[in-house]
Amino acid sequence: MPDRPTALELLEAVRGFLETEVAKGATDPRLRFRALVAANALSIAGRELIADEASSSAEARLLRELLGEAPSGAPPAQEALALSSELCRRIRAGTAPRDTPGAIRRIVEGKLAAASPRYLERKR
Amino acid sequence: MSEELRQSLEARLPALLGGPVQISKLSRLAGGASMEAWALEVRAPSGPFSLVLRRAAGGRIYQDALSLEHEHALVAEAHRSGVKVPRPYGFLPDLLGHDAFLMDRLRGETVGRRIVRLPELARARAALPAQMAEELARIHALDPARLPFLPGTGAGSPARRAIEGLVAQLDSVGEPHPAIELGIGWLRENLRDTGPAAVVHGDFRIGNLVVGPDGLVGVLDWEFARVGDALEDVAWPLVKAWRFGVDRLRLGGISDERAMIDRYVEITGRKVDPRDLHAYELLGNVRWAVGSLQQAQRHLRGEEKSVELAILGRLACEVEHEILQLLEAP
Numbered sequence: 070m071p072d073r074p075t076a077l078e079l080l081e082a083v084r085g086f087l088e089t090e091v092a093k094g095a096t097d098p099r100l101r102f103r104a105l106v107a108a109n110a111l112s113i114a115g116r117e118l119i120a121d122e123a124s125s126s127a128e129a130r131l132l133r134e135l136l137g138e139a140p141s142g143a144p145p146a147q148e149a150l151a152l153s154s155e156l157c158r159r160i161r162a163g164t165a166p167r168d169t170p171g172a173i174r175r176i177v178e179g180k181l182a183a184a185s186p187r188y189l190e191r192k193r
Numbered sequence: 194m195s196e197e198l199r200q201s202l203e204a205r206l207p208a209l210l211g212g213p214v215q216i217s218k219l220s221r222l223a224g225g226a227s228m229e230a231w232a233l234e235v236r237a238p239s240g241p242f243s244l245v246l247r248r249a250a251g252g253r254i255y256q257d258a259l260s261l262e263h264e265h266a267l268v269a270e271a272h273r274s275g276v277k278v279p280r281p282y283g284f285l286p287d288l289l290g291h292d293a294f295l296m297d298r299l300r301g302e303t304v305g306r307r308i309v310r311l312p313e314l315a316r317a318r319a320a321l322p323a324q325m326a327e328e329l330a331r332i333h334a335l336d337p338a339r340l341p342f343l344p345g346t347g348a349g350s351p352a353r354r355a356i357e358g359l360v361a362q363l364d365s366v367g368e369p370h371p372a373i374e375l376g377i378g379w380l381r382e383n384l385r386d387t388g389p390a391a392v393v394h395g396d397f398r399i400g401n402l403v404v405g406p407d408g409l410v411g412v413l414d415w416e417f418a419r420v421g422d423a424l425e426d427v428a429w430p431l432v433k434a435w436r437f438g439v440d441r442l443r444l445g446g447i448s449d450e451r452a453m454i455d456r457y458v459e460i461t462g463r464k465v466d467p468r469d470l471h472a473y474e475l476l477g478n479v480r481w482a483v484g485s486l487q488q489a490q491r492h493l494r495g496e497e498k499s500v501e502l503a504i505l506g507r508l509a510c511e512v513e514h515e516i517l518q519l520l521e522a523p
Contacts, residue, residue, distance in 0.1 A: 073368060073493060181511065
């Protein structure tokens with residue numbers, strides 16, 4: 070599960086920027102037009118994204134295995150959120166499973182692959 | 194906006210600068226998230242002034258940020274005590290609805306990406322580690338009793354207070370972040386008080402320092418000052434996020450940390466145990482991870498709509514990765 074803002078929320082933030090700041094402030098009508106087109110492109114990408122649940126599924130599976138939980142049947146993003154909250158609770162209580170650091174590392178690397186792929190390359 | 198502000202300032206500056214003033218230039222600088230900054234050129238009977246006006250804008254970034262009135266009082270006290278800060282000229286309550294204060298405009302570079310790279314700042318980079326140590330020593334020698342408005346002045350362990358403050362901030366974000374939890378769990382076991390509570394700047398790093406060809410010109414951005422453990426300030430400029438891409442130079446992308454630590458120990462007589470420094474570097478990373486999430490929340494909650502704040506929510510995983518690295522290499 071990615072942190073917030075989610076991909077959709079990021080797209081929405083940039084779309085708002087293009088529509089309100091770039092398009093409204095543009096004196097060049099062509100720039101204004103292209104900004105609106107770009108905003109629309111982000112709307113399309115946003116709609117496609119809603120279908121893409123692969124990364125949440127992977128995270129939910131990792132957390133299920135770590136915590137020894139059965140699949141909850143909830144949508145992957147929701148399941149990952151619930152399991153991640155449970156893991157946080159156990160870490161605070163001092164009852165996290167032994168493999169916790171390794172699992173968290175894989176989850177964080179998954180987040181980096183989406184949010185900042187160059188960060189991991191820089192490490193190497 | 195700027196014409197209204199000019200008129201308001203021309204009415205109020207004579208009291209601060211002594212006599213009638215004329216503002217020959219007023220322009221908005223790229224501001225921080227919660228603060229506006231304006232550059233002014235002012236003619237007054239006592240001479241021409243190049244000034245910066247800091248003025249409140251949206252909400253606060255952290256719960257513990259100082260009000261502008263207190264920030265002004267702190268900068269004034271630091272200035273009296275010989276810390277390199279812009280000379281403050283006075284607090285202006287309710288300047289067109291927002292508090293503000295006025296200070297000298299220092300000449301130099303503040304943008305981290307440039308400070309770590311510009312060839313003409315090579316001499317500055319060589320001088321900065323010792324100069325940073327000297328300013329930190331001066332800041333940590335400030336008398337907390339003269340600054341009773343600073344957070345953290347109560348009794349109790351500054352290390353505990355730092356951790357519990359971050360837990361409360363993380364809880365206010367309301368998202369699960371296991372990597373940050375792991376860091377907090379480790380800090381609960383390993384972070385200890387390393388000396389008497391001191392005035393700490395709270396955001397002392399490349400990016401908040403004005404740098405000229407000979408090095409450090411002034412220390413800016415005092416709104417996160419508090420009473421805490423001095424090592425919070427010593428370790429903060431080592432946090433990877435403040436290396437501006439030059440990761441191998443652990444002190445802000447300009448140097449290894451040795452020269453700064455040695456000079457700091459020499460002046461203050463404090464001992465800096467490498468294990469404590471490591472623990473406080475981890476604390477700094479947890480602080481920045483939580484801070485990034487909080488800033489993204491400002492966008493998500495509509496307190497301040499901004500793509501720049503929003504993106505921090507996704508870059509927090511870089512800081513989480515660094516927390517995991519530090520946990521593996523104690």
